Amino acid sequence: MSNLLKFPDRFLWGTSTSAHQVEGNNHNQWSKWEKENAERLSKEAKNHWQLWQREKFPGMFNPQNYISGRACDHYNRYEEDFDLAKAMNNNAHRFSIEWSRIEPEEGKFNQSEIEHYKNVVKALKMRNLEPFISLWHWTMPVWFTEKGGFAKKDNIKYFVKFCEIVVEHFKNEVNFWVVLNEPEIYAGHSYLKGMWPPQKKNFCSYFLVMRNLILAHQKVYKSIKKINPCIQVGIAKNNIYFEAHQNKFVNIFLKKIIEWWWNFYFLNQIKNHQDFIGLNHYFHNRINYGFNKNENKIVSDLGWELYPEAIYFTLKDLKKYNKPIYITENGLADATDKNREWFVKESLKNIHRAIQENIDVRGYFYWSLLDNFEWDKGFWPRFGLIEVDYGMLERKPRPSSKFYGKIVKENGIPKGDLL
Secondary structure, three states, X not given: OOOEEEOOOOOEXXXXXXXXXXXXXXXXXXXXXXXXXXXXXXXXXXXXXXXXXXXXXXXXXXXHHHOOOOOOOHHHHHHHHHHHHHHOOOOEEEEEOOHHHHOOEOOEOOHHHHHHHHHHHHHHHHOOOEEEEEOOOOOOXXXXXXXXXHHOHXXXXXXXXXXXXXXXXXXXXXXXXXEEEOHHHHHHXXXXXXXXXXXXXXXXXXXXXXXXXXXXXXXXXXHHHHHOOOOEEEEEEEOOEEEEXXXXXXXXXXXXXXXXXHHHHHHHHOOOOOOEEEEEOOOEEEEOOOOOOOOOOOEOOOOOEXXXXXXXXXXXXXXXXXOOEEEEEOOOOOOOOOOHHHHHHHHHHHHHHHHXXXXXXXXXXXXXXXXOOOHHHOOOOOOOOEEEOOOOOOEEEOHHHHHHHHHHHHOEEEHHXXX
């Protein structure tokens, strides 16, 4: 009898990154916004974080923390970074292509940058790492945002054209494309909460952006299928496990409403325009006469509850779509690597449980390969299996990376690790 909880043959094991968070020296709407808001963000940090976080991560009070700058310099060091991924026995990697590099000015496509990403794909394939490419991970050229971004339906055509240009260059080399990354997170933070660029807090704009992102995905899907019908096209969707505490009527009612909007609305709209579902999963939300009534027994450095069982229920909810599922993001901020091994082990245990119930999960991408720039929070949250010294840009594998590498090598979880 095997001493492993085995995963399916040809299961994809990898890590994820996004261009703006690791490449460095991007010029887009985010980099512009960072420079305009760094001072404000550093001053407001004292109001956003608990005492233990403020004491543990004083870097949050430095304005430079909020400017991505050279980030991890992954743009120049990608081969070194892919060697680290391969050292963990990975067979896949998810990354994004930076739209502002490809089309820095409207209608002017930079062939040298396309060649750069061709070299990135070549480096992955030389290491037998299956590329998963995201076409949009929240960043946009400045010219596009000056036209109104995704708040204007007429602007969708610009995004579609960018996607067509990129996919045409990789149509015979890349099998998996993620059109949009977490559209509901972007729309919510930028237009509902007004926290992220363009900081236009407007309920109507929020719904309009959501609708336009749905249309954008549908149009890009159709375009890609015309270029190469065999290409697999999907989305990276942030889904949350909403738990109705004690199954009380009020809690069940609230769960049904929020679940429909947050987890299912977007997927329902694109169900005929996706070949797979990419699941980004981080959150459990216990509903008890209100939302976010979590016990928070174990939390990440960001204060997010670590509740690995949640991913099982989230995967069960996706079974109804009858699509292959790739977990395109799952991870935690954990600078000391205290909880990462436990969290990965328990998450994979629950993923295995879902697979045993005939839920078609075909891959797992930990977020993230490297410590990186965490948007409006800056550099202090540490998500990486690989620690990055942002001064010297030195990479150092954390102990959890070796644990993950062992799981990948065996394509399973040692049963002894589950005790």
